[in-house]
Amino acid sequence: MVHIKRLQEDGADIISVIGEIDASSSIELDLTIAKSLGEGFRKILVDCSALEYISSAGLGVFMSYIEEMKDKNVPLVLFGMKEKVANTFSILGLADLLCIRNTKQEAKKLADELSV
């Protein structure tokens, strides 16, 4: 079960993911990111501080947006990951592909740098 909230701050769309993302709930995450992109946000941050677990399908969602965002020059930054979740990202080697930061400030800063 997952609960997803959206919040806008300084022109960035902050998507908060609360709970667990498995095969079925990953669709919701997918839709949220697609919506955010569709609404034309130039910076997308994902708050993972309340994310308890993410399955391979959930990781697939982030992965599937990497190229599209690169093309559109919209930075996607994840932040506040718990150790276990971060471990999942690093084992799959996604840590090298995605921008991951510890705090919101750092994430915002990175997004600002990237979007310029």
Place this chain on the structure above:
Amino acid sequence: MLKSKAIIRLAFLGSIIAWLILVFSDIMVLFSDMKGLPPGVPVWLPRVMLDLFIICLFYYYKYRVERDEGLNFTDLLWKVFATGLIATVVSLVFRLGSSLLGTTKLVSNILFTDFIYQINLALFISFLLAAYTSWKRLILYQKSKWLIRTWIIFEFCLFIVLIYDSLQISIPETATTLILVVIGLLVIVLSANMRWVAYLNFKQKWTCLLLLLLTFFYLGYFIYTVSRLSESISTESPAFLDFNSHIFNLCLLVFVVVYSNFSFLVILFNLPTSSVFEQKLEEVINFQRISQSIQTEQNEESVYNILLESSVSSVFADAAWLEIQSANDGNKLFTYKITERESKDIRDHLKSHNIKGALEQSSDRTRNLSKHLASLKGARFRSLLSFPITVKGETIGTLALLKELPEGFNKEMTRIVSAFANQAGISIENFRLMEEAFQTERYKEELKIAKTVQKSLLPTSLEAGPDFEISAFAESADEVGGDYYDTLRINDHQVALIIADVSGKGTTAAFHMSQMKGIFHSLAQQELDPKEFMERANRALVFCLERGSFISATYFVVDSKTKTIRYSRAGHCPVLYFKASAGSTEFLKDKGTALGMVRSRDYCKFVETNEILYAPGDIMVLYTDGITEAKNQKGEEFDYPRLEAALKEVTEKSSQEIEKHIIQRLYEFSGSSEINDDYTSMTIKFK
């Protein structure tokens, strides 16, 4: 128990014998009376024989008519009519015979007259009893407890009368009158049971009327003949057994006549309303058609057609249409005696007059919209009724019925059609539910196939080297996952190993797994460096994997000549390695991104080849995330430390035993034999 056929024959035989004795004894009595001699047979004999005759005949008809379930109402009346016909014809033959004999001595002989009289009486009684038995069935149609009790009392009274007749005990006049009054009342009460008439259709009613008329004719004929004969005999001899003095016969006659009259009148007055009843019956049948239409492999379309047809025929609509809103292929229109053009005109007209909820799909009420039609020029219809068709609380269509007459629909009709529309909605809902069930079934079947495919993709035997042994374990959950492991001998000193996990589940996972197997078997033979292997595998998979899908894998080349393990990790769970010399375990967390994630040639930057030297006693455990992520009841994960600990307990054992032990620990931890993910592991023990 005697069979009913035997009883029928016995009763018939009994009645004939009784009648023969009756005739013989009666003539004897009459003869001796006329000659003034003491009778050779007892005087009571004819009376008792008459009773016996009646009882036997009663049972004869009881078993013939009452037990025959196949008879319907007209059949019953027909039976009465046929019996009457035979009786009359026989009687007429005798009459003809006697008239042919002319005024001979024989004809004027009182004994001969008595004989003729007895024949006629027997025929008359048998006709009356046939009618009595048939009427009984008609009266007891849709019986109630009360009705059955009344009937039993009635039959009992008749029986008492019969006994009384033959015993000739003189009881006070008042008692006789009382019994007669009781019987009379019972006859009237019973005759009020005319429910069967309602079930006759128009044609049957006419047939019944005709049959009843003929029955009246027979009755009249026999009453006339029998009373004429008895009159002529009784003037000659006082000892004659008069029909009129027999109260039972009179009661029977009264009952038959009264009920026949009642039936005749009731049927006659029911004639005009029979069409209404027939229509009700047709409605019930239509209802059944709608609800059953689903079972017989029909589709939604046929439900709509039946609905349209039934509604039109139930309310005598001149035209109708049914509009069904459908998400995929636009609105569908079914029409009856109205062109699409005309129906569109009416709809447009209503829309232009802003009549809310009329034929709109959102309408949830039945509406009579006749008044709005008046303002439509050139329309031939003056009445319009619209009904919503709802499935799961959602309106999916509208049924519109039209009539050329103004005020053409009444409340009754509205109710019927609204019931039809509801039933159609339910039928369609059932139909859709059934479709869904089929889909689920198909999906399950697909999963089963996927599972078989997945199983067949795993190797049946594993390679082994001179200095190492391998064992593997795989157990999959209900949902098919995509865990894969395999081994391949490259040359005499090199063996390739792989463990992989395909993202996602079900058929696609099994499909990707088979691709991975193909890639492994073709690339491993080429003696590639593990990093090169991953790069090429990635390049091949990019074209097979859809966006968001990936495969995590670790590829090893074990070289028994150089005692090295060269491997490359692509996003797969880190290998657990036990070093015997140090007695320590570690997870080999090297850099590496899963296959399919980076879709360009840049992938080479994300993978690397690592090398370790192995020594005897070293153990390598490959596994998938199903094992580390296995949860216990508290929701805790098995995780890396527990896996490590499990291995450390059995480092001295063979690969197979190590594996068994780890899996056992895993099951102990999860606390159930039910698994929610795939458990796959491969253990390599070096010697």
